[in-house]
Amino acid sequence: MPTHDVLVIGAGLAGQRAALAAAEQGVSVGILSKVHPVRSHSNAAQGGINAALNPGDSWESHAFDTIKGSDYLGDQDAIEIMCREAPEEILHLEHLGVTFHRNEEGRLGTRAFGGASAARTYYVADITGQAIMHVLYEQLMKHSEQVARYEEWFCTALAMDERGECCGVVTRNVADGSMELFRAKAVILATGGNGQVWKPTTNALICTGDGIAMAYRVGAKLMDMEMIQYHPTTLAGKGFLITEGARGEGAHLLNAKGERFMERYAPNKMELASRDVVSRAEQTEINEGRGFPDGTVALDITVVPKKRVHEALREIVLVGRDFAGVDITREPIRIKPGNHYTMGGVKTDVDGRTDIPGLYAAGEVACVSVHGGNRLGANSLLDTLIFGRRSGADAAARAKRIEGSRPSRAVLEAEQATIDAISAREKGSGRRISEIKLELGMTMDAKVAVFRDEAGITEALETVRRLKEEAESAYIDDHGSIFNQDLLGAIELGYMLDNAETTCIAALERKESRGAQYRTDFPERNDEEWLKHIDLQLGADGPEISYSEVTMTQWEPQERTY
Amino acid sequence: MAEYTLKVRRFQPESGAGPYWEEFQVDLDPSLSVLDGLLQAKDRDDGSLSVRCSCRAAICGSCGMKINGESGLGCKTQIGEAHEMANRRNGGSEPIVVEPMGNMPVIKDLITDMESTHWAKIRRVTPWLLPHGEAPEREYVVEPESMIDITQSMACIQCGACVSSCLSMEADPDFIGPAALAKAYRFVGDPRDAETEERLHDLAEDPHGIYDCTHCFSCIDACPKGVAPMDQIMRLRRKAGEEGIDDPNNGHNHEAAMTKIIEKFGTNDEALLIQESYAPGIKGKLKPQGIKELIVSLPTVLRAIKTGKARSISKLIPGIHPKLPDGAQDEVKAIYKHAEEHREEFNIYIHGEEDVEPEPDEPTDAVLAEEAAGAADTKGES
Numbered sequence: 001m002p003t004h005d006v007l008v009i010g011a012g013l014a015g016q017r018a019a020l021a022a023a024e025q026g027v028s029v030g031i032l033s034k035v036h037p038v039r040s041h042s043n044a045a046q047g048g049i050n051a052a053l054n055p056g057d058s059w060e061s062h063a064f065d066t067i068k069g070s071d072y073l074g075d076q077d078a079i080e081i082m083c084r085e086a087p088e089e090i091l092h093l094e095h096l097g098v099t100f101h102r103n104e105e106g107r108l109g110t111r112a113f114g115g116a117s118a119a120r121t122y123y124v125a126d127i128t129g130q131a132i133m134h135v136l137y138e139q140l141m142k143h144s145e146q147v148a149r150y151e152e153w154f155c156t157a158l159a160m161d162e163r164g165e166c167c168g169v170v171t172r173n174v175a176d177g178s179m180e181l182f183r184a185k186a187v188i189l190a191t192g193g194n195g196q197v198w199k200p201t202t203n204a205l206i207c208t209g210d211g212i213a214m215a216y217r218v219g220a221k222l223m224d225m226e227m228i229q230y231h232p233t234t235l236a237g238k239g240f241l242i243t244e245g246a247r248g249e250g251a252h253l254l255n256a257k258g259e260r261f262m263e264r265y266a267p268n269k270m271e272l273a274s275r276d277v278v279s280r281a282e283q284t285e286i287n288e289g290r291g292f293p294d295g296t297v298a299l300d301i302t303v304v305p306k307k308r309v310h311e312a313l314r315e316i317v318l319v320g321r322d323f324a325g326v327d328i329t330r331e332p333i334r335i336k337p338g339n340h341y342t343m344g345g346v347k348t349d350v351d352g353r354t355d356i357p358g359l360y361a362a363g364e365v366a367c368v369s370v371h372g373g374n375r376l377g378a379n380s381l382l383d384t385l386i387f388g389r390r391s392g393a394d395a396a397a398r399a400k401r402i403e404g405s406r407p408s409r410a411v412l413e414a415e416q417a418t419i420d421a422i423s424a425r426e427k428g429s430g431r432r433i434s435e436i437k438l439e440l441g442m443t444m445d446a447k448v449a450v451f452r453d454e455a456g457i458t459e460a461l462e463t464v465r466r467l468k469e470e471a472e473s474a475y476i477d478d479h480g481s482i483f484n485q486d487l488l489g490a491i492e493l494g495y496m497l498d499n500a501e502t503t504c505i506a507a508l509e510r511k512e513s514r515g516a517q518y519r520t521d522f523p524e525r526n527d528e529e530w531l532k533h534i535d536l537q538l539g540a541d542g543p544e545i546s547y548s549e550v551t552m553t554q555w556e557p558q559e560r561t562y
Numbered sequence: 563m564a565e566y567t568l569k570v571r572r573f574q575p576e577s578g579a580g581p582y583w584e585e586f587q588v589d590l591d592p593s594l595s596v597l598d599g600l601l602q603a604k605d606r607d608d609g610s611l612s613v614r615c616s617c618r619a620a621i622c623g624s625c626g627m628k629i630n631g632e633s634g635l636g637c638k639t640q641i642g643e644a645h646e647m648a649n650r651r652n653g654g655s656e657p658i659v660v661e662p663m664g665n666m667p668v669i670k671d672l673i674t675d676m677e678s679t680h681w682a683k684i685r686r687v688t689p690w691l692l693p694h695g696e697a698p699e700r701e702y703v704v705e706p707e708s709m710i711d712i713t714q715s716m717a718c719i720q721c722g723a724c725v726s727s728c729l730s731m732e733a734d735p736d737f738i739g740p741a742a743l744a745k746a747y748r749f750v751g752d753p754r755d756a757e758t759e760e761r762l763h764d765l766a767e768d769p770h771g772i773y774d775c776t777h778c779f780s781c782i783d784a785c786p787k788g789v790a791p792m793d794q795i796m797r798l799r800r801k802a803g804e805e806g807i808d809d810p811n812n813g814h815n816h817e818a819a820m821t822k823i824i825e826k827f828g829t830n831d832e833a834l835l836i837q838e839s840y841a842p843g844i845k846g847k848l849k850p851q852g853i854k855e856l857i858v859s860l861p862t863v864l865r866a867i868k869t870g871k872a873r874s875i876s877k878l879i880p881g882i883h884p885k886l887p888d889g890a891q892d893e894v895k896a897i898y899k900h901a902e903e904h905r906e907e908f909n910i911y912i913h914g915e916e917d918v919e920p921e922p923d924e925p926t927d928a929v930l931a932e933e934a935a936g937a938a939d940t941k942g943e944s
Contacts, residue, residue, distance in 0.1 A: 039624045091700060
């Protein structure tokens with residue numbers, strides 16, 4: 001049985017940072033990922049990473065922007081930690097070798113980003129996530145004696161001991177289909193978000209909410225699941241992301257009449273208001289007939305000097321050229337709000353601890369919560385690194401402290417039986433997995449998106465529950481052991497459906513509008529009743545709802561205008 | 563919507579059978595990708611069709627494959643274009659041919675073993691920063707251009723398309739290869755790295771290192787991110803030359819000799835070139851390698867005379883070489899001077915993409931283009 005003190009599931013930024021932090025404490029670390037680490041979705045973070053590092057800036061200002069951005073649903077103690085520790089983390093990355101943009105003095109240079117009162121976003125062209133992740137992977141290769149890498153291993157379940165503590169995971173080695181039970185004193189989930197539940201989405205195909213579902217199934221609490229970010233600038237149809245950095249560099253949003261419509265919604269910050277605000281503005285323009293016939297508005301990057309575009313927005317030039325046939329240096333590109341980020345997730349404290357001993361979560365899978373109702377651009381990379389590091393350190397401390405228990409092989413056998421059952425379904429016995437995924441994605445994008453109401457969410461929830469039943473009989477074509485992606489797709493569908501169900505339940509529960517949750521039937525924010533988190537836990541009869549307080553330190557809720 | 567045929571090179575390792583071709587009919591918008599086509603076939607027809615993929619937007623590097631024989635990313639190749647490419651010669655009924663990447667063992671269908679090939683080579687180049695001493699309290703202060711310079715290498719997504727296309731690696735599987743050497747330049751070019759010299763020696767002295775590249779440009783064509791791995795290899799070679807490292811192909815000296823001869827005569831004096839490549843003046847004539855290479859080249863020279871490629875016997879006598887008429891030589895010198903003053907590495911983060919048209923009002927570029935054309939004309943003779 002492969003055994004590690006600390007086992008990290010997922011190898012994006014949060015996972016790699018956690019593994020390195022745990023290894024620094026001298027414990028034995030394993031990092032396991034269903035794809036090769038550099039394929040992880042942290043790659044997609046283009047614009048940058050926030051930190052109040054400039055002499056004129058302050059962590060308090062960064063914290064306030066984050067809290068305001070969260071529509072006061074973010075926990076202020078966690079936000080304080082994140083913003084205080086941000087500068088040190090940026091410098092750490094720089095020392096490891098990240099090729100951050102420099103100003104003329106050769107020091108770290110910044111760009112402006114949405115919802116921020118200062119230009120505090122550090123970046124590498126528009127490949128910031130990729131650049132940081134590849135540098136962390138360099139460090140993993142460097143520290144291969146301290147950190148064992150399990151690349152292309154798929155996690156199917158968490159293993160619990162009789163005291164209710166997490167003591168390992170069940171995995172499938174993708175390369176040969178063998179099932180393996182891993183033992184660990186601490187397991188850190190760093191599996192990312194659940195964007196694939198929506199279609200289209202900016203998220204990669206691997207973002208199927210695995211960690212959220214696995215934690216939920218063993219009784220961990222989920223929090224803020226209704227808070228799903230729609231990014232204001234995604235390519236229609238395909239869902240590809242156009243970085244907020246484009247607006248940070250000065251690009252304008254125009255409706256079909258050529259009006260800079262943000263004047264009406266956020267006269268001060270204009271295009272750089274919070275993402276929920278900009279997405280709602282765009283959707284309103286589109287819904288009220290001022291968009292283009294294909295249901296889009298335009299992003300005009302031609303106002304940004306060409307030299308600057310080549311230096312700072314190269315990826316967007318490529319996306320425009322290769323995926324939309326548009327030269328963004330010459331003409332505006334059609335965009336719309338699209339599914340982008342999971343603010344909610346597995347409820348954790350500021351050290352990544354979930355309410356199950358031995359189980360940690362960090363990054364998009366987790367909900368600390370630093371993003372509350374709406375995440376600010378360039379805060380997600382920061383979240384992954386700060387709480388990845390803190391989780392890794394705390395998990396290592398736990399590993400040094402406890403004896404640890406041995407997971408029972410029963411959980412392995414149960415997982416094997418589930419897989420055998422999926423494989424045994426005969427062709428034509430039910431629907432194809434791909435059909436169910438498509439129906440799920442279209443339903444969620446239609447009913448649980450920028451604007452929501454009770455009827456729509458209820459309809460979505462009913463569809464999700466029907467799809468759950470249909471998934472029980474859905475069949476696969478591949479019955480082999482080696483790289484059976486078909487089988488993994490069936491398991492992922494199960495994860496996605498759990499994510500969808502909990503999202504719908506929470507969205508239905510929150511009867512107000514806050515951050516990314518905009519209820520047309522409850523259009524106002526209601527601090528009296530709803531300045532609280534919605535927690536969900538799997539009980540004997542399905543999901544159970546409870547509430548937890550939002551932690552306030554020094555910032556009282558105010559009206560939110562940009 | 564349009565219909566396309568994807569002809570996929572399949573291999574199902576558990577079937578006991580060898581690789582085979584299978585055709586899939588798909589139906590999608592021409593602007594969607596070959597990967598979208600494959601996923602449609604997988605979703606509709608055969609879930610066992612295997613391909614690594616994730617982001618669909620050319621950033622994760624999972625879906626390296628060969629499309630109509632050319633290495634690239636499935637998600638970045640539009641299916642309509644791939645169809646046109648497949649039918650450049652034949653009427654329009656040819657399928658789009660999809661195969662796994664080259665220079666790597668195939669595991670299943672389009673999935674290759676990158677670990678034992680690509681990643682082993684990446685690890686070969688000590689792929690992490692090696693600074694000396696304690697890190698500064700704040701950031702390392704470095705030239706802004708230095709970060710932009712190596713960001714071109716950082717743009718690599720490790721998809722393996724360049725490795726798949728590499729002709730040198732086909733001949734020498736131990737060649738460190740384009741991806742790993744581009745990664746190496748990311749450290750050699752990084753002013754924060756303190757082991758530049760050691761790295762250069764390591765990469766130059768390995769018989770499968772930087773001098774194993776044959777300058778064929780395949781990797782530049784294949785790279786979906788504009789990393790231009792061969793350019794990075796050439797940068798490594800140049801730095802190795804500056805470091806005084808002995809180049810077994812004598813390429814650095816050869817280049818310097820050629821540059822010098824043209825500066826002097828305006829056209830290449832091939833007879834002089836070989837000797838000058840080993841040492842300037844009389845010393846070069848006496849160097850054993852120079853003499854050896856002269857003898858080895860004789861059949862080629864004779865063939866060149868026979869076919870009319872080398873037009874005059876006088877060209878065989880070193881040093882007797884016609885100068886350019888009138889003031890042409892001064893113009894050549896002016897080009898040299900201009901090039902010296904405007905010397906700049908081509909970098910996508912400065913210049914943008916190749917196929918984006920340049921600004922019409924950039925006189926420097928226009929002058930350069932004119933001069934380049936002039937230089938090409940004079941070179942045409944040799």
